[in-house]
Amino acid sequence: MEMFASFDDSVFLEARDRVPVTLSAYDAKVCEPEWFCETSALHTEDPLEKQKIYKFRGDLAVRRGRHQEALDAYSSCQEWIADNNLTIRRDVLEGMARCxxxxxxxxxALDFANLLSKEVSNTCHLTSLLLLKVSIYQHFGAVGSKMAALQRLCSLLPFNPWHWHSLGQTCLQLLGDNTTGSCFPERCDSSEEQNDGGSEEEQPNDNRIWLKACTCFIRTRLLLRILRQQQSSFVLQRTETTLRMTDEALQRLSPKETTLQALTEVLSEDLIPDKMREDYQDGDSLANVCVxxxxxxxxxxxxLADGLDAPC
Structure with a gap:
């Protein structure tokens, strides 16, 4: 059997008219550590270089905990970002919001986050925006708005157990503060309310919040039990730790066995392995987010699940 019978002989001939290419000399640019901090670094007319310098200064200041200095650097960086460089613009706006x-x-901080929301074009952008809002609301104790943002995250990424666990912990926090009569000083964010179909947390009901907490932790447990089958090392350790925390939370909530079974059945309806693959989930379109x-x-x-009675 002739394995190479289908190849033309010319494929194996040497090229006769091949023109030799001479590479020009190339001198790599050598930069000293923190070169962008030098005053002389700004002695350039190149807008891209100035953008890089201010961006690097802002990032370094954030790393050192100098947030006012970082905010000033990011503000200067904005002036030199090209109109078509949306990636850097989003990165800088997020940095300013966090500062x-x-x-x-x-x-x-919320104003910068709202500027980011105008440039959301895919689910990755929306995920980053919602995580940013969650961190802002958490920092200022705006539990109601934080809960609304987490609900949108869970709608966007329904198979992510960490968002469900965070939402459950927020429900516990809201439930605990309601029983002590606390209130939360927060700026009303109408965009979160509209995307969540209204703000039910304005007039909290302990039984409903209790049910929401149970729902979140049961969903978390279902997802983590599926994920841990394919995990190992420190990733598995994190999962096991979160599972223990979830079980402890459910023990404190003390749902009846009928409630637990009914919720488990309802919340596991969509947990089909094929649907849970990453390549199945839409990462480019926002069409499914607001359905x-x-x-x-x-x-x-x-x-609507049968037998759901919150404890007195």
Whole structure:
């Protein structure tokens, strides 16, 4: 059997007219550590270089905990970002929002977050934006708005157990503070309320919050039990730790066995291995995010499950 019978002989001939290419000399640019901090670094007319210098200065200041210095550097960086460089623009806006959060400037932080929301074009952008909002709300104790943002995250990424666990912990916090009569000083964020189909947390009901907490922790437990089958090392350790915390939370909530079974059945309906693959989930389109509010998709399912009686 002639393995190479189908190849033309010319394939194996040497090229006769091959023109030799001479590479020009190339001198790599050598930069000293923190070269962008030098005053002389700004003695350039190149807008891209100035953008890089201010961006690097801001990032370094954040790493050192100098948030006002970082905010000033990011503000200067904005002036030199090209209109078509959306990636750097988003990165800088997020950095400014986080700096304002650390500096206690809640309204400015939310304003920068809202600027980011105008440039959301895919689910990755929306995920980053919601995580940013969660961190802002958490820093300022705005539990209601934080809960709304987490609900949108769970709608966007329904198979992510960490978002469900965070939402459950927020429900516990809200439930605990309601029983002590605490209130939360927070700026009302109408965008979160609209995306969540209204703000039910304005007039909290302990029984409903209790049911939401049970729902979140049961969903967390279902997802983590599936994930740990394919995990090892420190990733598995994190999962096991979160599972223990989830079980402890459910023990404190003390749902009846009928409630536990009914919720488990309802919350596991969509846990089909093929649907849980990453390549199955849409990462480019936002069309599926706003089809149903979180309340319609999850809370109402829990309410309609048989035998759900919150403890007195």
């Amino acid at each position: 304002c959060t650390k500096l206690g400037q809640r309204d400015r 149903q509010s979180f309340r319609e998709r999850w809370w109402n399912k829990s309410l």
